[in-house]
Amino acid sequence: MRAMVVGKWGEAFKLEERLDPQPAPGEAVMKVRAAGVGLTLVTMRTGIFGGTAPRIMGHELGGDIIAVGDGVENVKIGQRCAVYFYLNCGHCRWCRNGRETLCENHEGYVGVHRDGGYAELVSLPSENFLPIPDNLDYEGAAIAADAVNTPWHCMRERAQINPHDDVMLVGAGGGVGIHGVQVAKIFGARVIAVDITEEKLELASKWGADEVVNFRAIEDLAAEAKRLTDGKGVDAAIDFVGKPETFQACIDGLAVGGRAVVIGAQPGDVKVNPVNLVITEQIITGSRHSTRAELIETMNIMARGLVTPVVGKRLHFTEVEELFQDLQDEKLLGRGALTYD
Ligand SMILES: [Zn+2]
CATH class of the missing domain: 3.90.180.10 (Medium-chain alcohol dehydrogenases, catalytic domain)
Structure with a gap:
């Protein structure tokens, strides 16, 4: 597969050919159809969020599940899915009481602590994939997964x-x-x-x-x-x-x-x-990001047309560096989006 790789934190993306990921037990592989690009990623690329490089970044994603590993029951091959950003344990008291971004066993972020979706394929824990409602396209789902669920959590729960x-x-x-x-x-x-x-x-x-x-x-x-x-x-x-x-x-x-x-x-x-x-x-x-439940709610809100994705610029994923430059220069209006065709 083609992937945009950050060789060392702080460096520009480089296009590389990588082996297609195979799903480990409990994981699934998604063919990426759309991605979002925002300022958080520019900050993350400096290395300030931790994680190791080389790294394939990208966490605001929509696509199709194409393979599932042993024991996966929550998603099926062919299902359209969005990606949840945080790598949480799912069983600590915060995960269980509806405040999972405070997870005690937080293992970091998609695209920082494990490879994300500025690549044709991405393999993640199956619990990080959430089905996209019928009336929402891949790009809308990608934008939902950070740019909309974050204010949704903030305004309903915190503010x-x-x-x-x-x-x-x-x-x-x-x-x-x-x-x-x-x-x-x-x-x-x-x-x-x-x-x-x-x-x-x-x-x-x-x-x-x-x-x-x-x-x-x-x-x-x-x-x-x-x-x-x-x-x-x-x-x-x-x-x-x-x-x-x-x-x-x-x-x-x-x-x-x-x-x-x-x-x-x-x-x-x-x-x-x-x-x-x-x-x-x-x-x-x-206010810290959103829970999985809030991402599901966010996608439903968008499927009903109550929030519209505002995309300032759309490029092929192999041109992601240009969007990072625009964000750094404060030139981008709204969200950046990536295509994969
Ligand atoms: Zn937890």
Whole structure:
């Protein structure tokens, strides 16, 4: 099979010919039909997530199961499937209580700690394959598996968005953020989209944002959040960027009872006043990817047309390096997608 391989972390992809994978017991092999490309992968390629190289990256995938190993019962040959990103144990208390991204025996990520799908074929534990509903195409399933299930988990479980909420999304024009705008609208919220270019803000408006704020054109984002809510502050602030200054603004711009949630984390410190937390019962927390159940829900939502995949650029998988460059240069609007024909 053809595969795009990172020889050493930090290096560009190289096209290689590899042996076709055979399914080990408990695993299945998928022929990849579509993949997503986002900023997380650019970060992962630096080696910061661990894992060893050479490595075939790629975890946002849709395709067809073509072989199953001994003992596999959850998927069948010919089934259309999406891929779940995390390599979790399935039996610890977190896996069993519906918070599996906190797995105690977490073995890492598809495309980082074992080979992923920027290749014609990928072999994974069969439990990492989830059937795609009939009304969703391969590309939609691939985009679901990171760019949509992440905000779905965040907004329902962590930020607990309600129809009467004012919700601020920082980084709303990015690959995950633009789907976050759509998810927030499913919950009926008023969406304040924040980003750094007019192009990204236009995109956020197109997909349902009620207000847009150019972070570079204002002095103080927290003050802007209050101004746009008649002094109240936002009921939820979700930070897809996660720089200390953006997350600080999310915290400082909250209403009484507000929730500040960070998704795209970068190292640094923010200031929190405990007295203020007691008085306001504000919640400051993070949100980590999604469970398998939430990925199934996400695909169903998309199959019903409630969230549309926003793809800024589509290339053949052997051209994936170009999408990584665009992401690094902040040139990509929405998600990147790969084809395999
Ligand atoms: Zn576990």
